[in-house]
Amino acid sequence: MATVETHALTKHFDSGNAVDGIDLSVREGEFLVLVGPSGCGKTTLLRMLAGLETPSSGDVLIDGRVVTWLPPRKRDIAMVFQSYALYPHLTVYGNIAFPMQAAGLGRKDVATRVEKAASMFGIERLLARKPRQLSGGERQRVALARAVVRDPVVFLLDEPLSNLDAKLRTSARDELQQFQRRLGTTTVYVTHDQIEAMGLGDRIAVLDHGRIHQLGAPRDVYHDPADTFVATFIGSPPMNLLEEGALLSGVRPEQLLPRAVFEAGESLVPFPFTVERIEYLGADRLVYGTLAAPHPLTKVISRLPSTIALPIETGRRYDFAVREHDLKFFDRATGRRVERGAAR
Amino acid sequence: MNAPGELAASGLGAPARASPRRRIHPFDDESWLGRILLAPAVIYIVALVGFPFFLAIFYSLSDATVGSTTLHFVGLRNYERILQDPTFWRSLRNAVVFTVVSQVLVVVLGKILAMALYADFRGKWIVRFLILLPWVAPISLGSIGWLWIFDPVYSVINWSGRALHLFGPGFWPIWLGQPDLAMASIVMVDVWRLLPLATVIILAGMSSIPQDIHDAAAVDGAGFWRHLFRINLPLIMPIMLVALLFGIVFTFTDLIVVYVLTRGGPFDSTQVIASYAYFTGVQGGDLAAGAAISLFLFPVLVAVAIVFLTIAKRTEVT
Numbered sequence: 208m209a210t211v212e213t214h215a216l217t218k219h220f221d222s223g224n225a226v227d228g229i230d231l232s233v234r235e236g237e238f239l240v241l242v243g244p245s246g247c248g249k250t251t252l253l254r255m256l257a258g259l260e261t262p263s264s265g266d267v268l269i270d271g272r273v274v275t276w277l278p279p280r281k282r283d284i285a286m287v288f289q290s291y292a293l294y295p296h297l298t299v300y301g302n303i304a305f306p307m308q309a310a311g312l313g314r315k316d317v318a319t320r321v322e323k324a325a326s327m328f329g330i331e332r333l334l335a336r337k338p339r340q341l342s343g344g345e346r347q348r349v350a351l352a353r354a355v356v357r358d359p360v361v362f363l364l365d366e367p368l369s370n371l372d373a374k375l376r377t378s379a380r381d382e383l384q385q386f387q388r389r390l391g392t393t394t395v396y397v398t399h400d401q402i403e404a405m406g407l408g409d410r411i412a413v414l415d416h417g418r419i420h421q422l423g424a425p426r427d428v429y430h431d432p433a434d435t436f437v438a439t440f441i442g443s444p445p446m447n448l449l450e451e452g453a454l455l456s457g458v459r460p461e462q463l464l465p466r467a468v469f470e471a472g473e474s475l476v477p478f479p480f481t482v483e484r485i486e487y488l489g490a491d492r493l494v495y496g497t498l499a500a501p502h503p504l505t506k507v508i509s510r511l512p513s514t515i516a517l518p519i520e521t522g523r524r525y526d527f528a529v530r531e532h533d534l535k536f537f538d539r540a541t542g543r544r545v546e547r548g549a550a551r
Numbered sequence: 552m553n554a555p556g557e558l559a560a561s562g563l564g565a566p567a568r569a570s571p572r573r574r575i576h577p578f579d580d581e582s583w584l585g586r587i588l589l590a591p592a593v594i595y596i597v598a599l600v601g602f603p604f605f606l607a608i609f610y611s612l613s614d615a616t617v618g619s620t621t622l623h624f625v626g627l628r629n630y631e632r633i634l635q636d637p638t639f640w641r642s643l644r645n646a647v648v649f650t651v652v653s654q655v656l657v658v659v660l661g662k663i664l665a666m667a668l669y670a671d672f673r674g675k676w677i678v679r680f681l682i683l684l685p686w687v688a689p690i691s692l693g694s695i696g697w698l699w700i701f702d703p704v705y706s707v708i709n710w711s712g713r714a715l716h717l718f719g720p721g722f723w724p725i726w727l728g729q730p731d732l733a734m735a736s737i738v739m740v741d742v743w744r745l746l747p748l749a750t751v752i753i754l755a756g757m758s759s760i761p762q763d764i765h766d767a768a769a770v771d772g773a774g775f776w777r778h779l780f781r782i783n784l785p786l787i788m789p790i791m792l793v794a795l796l797f798g799i800v801f802t803f804t805d806l807i808v809v810y811v812l813t814r815g816g817p818f819d820s821t822q823v824i825a826s827y828a829y830f831t832g833v834q835g836g837d838l839a840a841g842a843a844i845s846l847f848l849f850p851v852l853v854a855v856a857i858v859f860l861t862i863a864k865r866t867e868v869t
Binding site: 254257258259278279280284285286288289290292293294295296305306308309310353357363 | 761764766768769770771773774777782785786
């Protein structure tokens with residue numbers, strides 16, 4: 208267990224700063240998720256934590272010790288790659304044993320620890336196989352076993368679930384979180400998938416253009432986005448943004464509901480709304496449409512859970528509304544969040 | 552190319568198709584297209600490899616000489632004669648030493664060179680270009696260049712060594728005139744010639760390893776040597792084997808380096824099978840013995856071919 212910190216960490220490529228002065232502090236035993244669109248610098252940041260990339264400036268600290276210039280093998284970390292990066296010429300046993308052999312452990316120690324790690328991930332019967340004889344899910348488990356076997360102080364995971372099919376990904380996510388909780392090892396996890404980020408992270412850091420836009424618990428990031436980037440990146444479909452003078456007001460699709468759904472006496476902001484298209488997604492209905500006056504003519508999306516059985520047809524106008532305290536406001540120029548008091 | 556195409560078309564039409572009016576052009580029929588495209592290669596191999604090979608077997612069982620137009624079947628007498636000839640055994644041993652030493656050097660140096668070229672540095676393309684030059688240059692011209700480098704009077708090596716005070720006043724090696732040095736010299740030239748190809752093949756093999764594998768090894772704690780011997784080398788082994796097999800074929804059957812530099816001398820100390828077969832069969836006029844000698848190359852080349860085919864089969868499966 209250890210903390211991981213970065214101080215003004217910057218990585219400059221020819222095309223600009225991939226990572227731009229990031230200050231990050233991962234707590235002991237925490238599961239921190241770095242999430243952002245592709246090219247936001249999340250993988251570069253992770254690779255700098257691993258020592259696979261040298262920073263242009265700034266420092267990386269693991270457990271309070273500056274490791275900026277140490278090679279990966281001196282950092283006591285383990286990393287799982289998107290491709291899993293299993294050694295194709297070694298058996299599963301050889302793959303899992305490799306980090307410990309590199310650490311100079313005796314043959315017996317290696318054997319007992321490989322078996323322990325293998326049983327942890329239920330891959331004992333695969334030990335004699337080569338990686339190419341394994342399924343995607345099995346490869347992922349081998350990669351995880353190779354990471355945990357050495358008892359590193361930090362796990363770094365680079366999109367380890369993105370090569371699994373959707374069904375497997377859900378169960379793998381669950382298992383991954385359980386292992387992390389059981390081992391209590393500080394974990395930094397990179398993904399572009401916001402659902403994965405929300406579901407796994409104790410805290411999530413939302414990155415774009417090499418900067419952290421917001422760092423916080425999934426609930427805070429979702430309900431209190433720090434700026435319009437976070438508001439539109441996290442949440443699917445994204446937050447609706449409406450221009451109102453110098454401000455943008457934001458409404459989550461699931462909070463934009465037909466007026467009839469709300470109880471009487473709630474303070475509501477009316478949103479008259481012409482429906483253009485409806486998508487049935489089983490658990491939800493996504494209603495696409497255009498707002499009517501007094502609002503600017505803006506395309507918006509409403510997400511109605513299937514528990515709201517109200518009939519809605521395309522081409523007609525409905526009275527939708529939002530609870531007043533669910534509205535968020537952003538500065539139109541900077542995109543930053545503005546408090547309600549300042550808004551009205 | 553036109554003639555076989557038309558020939559194929561006329562042979563095809565009637566039996567293959569019910570309606571004679573709808574004839575398919577041979578280029579559109581896969582079974583015929585395949586035969587047409589293979590034909591030049593088959594003709595080439597039969598004419599330039601198959602025919603000379605069987606001719607060599609035929610000659611080796613006869614008393615053919617350059618000067619005579621008649622020949623008689625003599626059974627295995629040529630082989631008996633060769634097996635009792637100490638120069639033949641010497642040539643065989645030299646060929647093996649020449650091949651093994653130069654190929655060990657080529658593989659080791661090729662790997663080192665490939666690793667150096669794998670790294671990023673300024674002007675990499677020009678270094679790669681220069682390294683490839685010996686491969687592109689004609690072997691005979693390159694060997695003649697080396698002949699000057701090894702010249703007993705004007706040797707660039709000796710004069711440079713003296714100018715740099717590396718060679719003492721009494722030290723003046725006659726590169727092609729002393730048995731051990733002569734062997735070392737032809738090994739050196741062969742390495743110089745084959746190193747570029749091996750380097751490029753190994754480099755291609757190294758580029759095919761995904762960066763993630765190297766990163767994983769670095770994170771897993773592997774230092775330089777462990778990375779080299781446990782990850783890097785095993786992964787490029789199949790490709791290095793290809794480079795090695797090419798090298799063995801080129802070196803074991805090579806005649807030009809020996810012919811240009813030493814003519815097999817001094818005292819047959821650099822005589823190899825290919826050169827001995829040439830000197831006996833063509834220059835000595837004893838075609839039968841020359842053919843028999845050259846057939847001793849055959850087992851080695853068969854072994855190499857088998858390994859090649861095994862590798863090809865294995866890569867097909869995976």
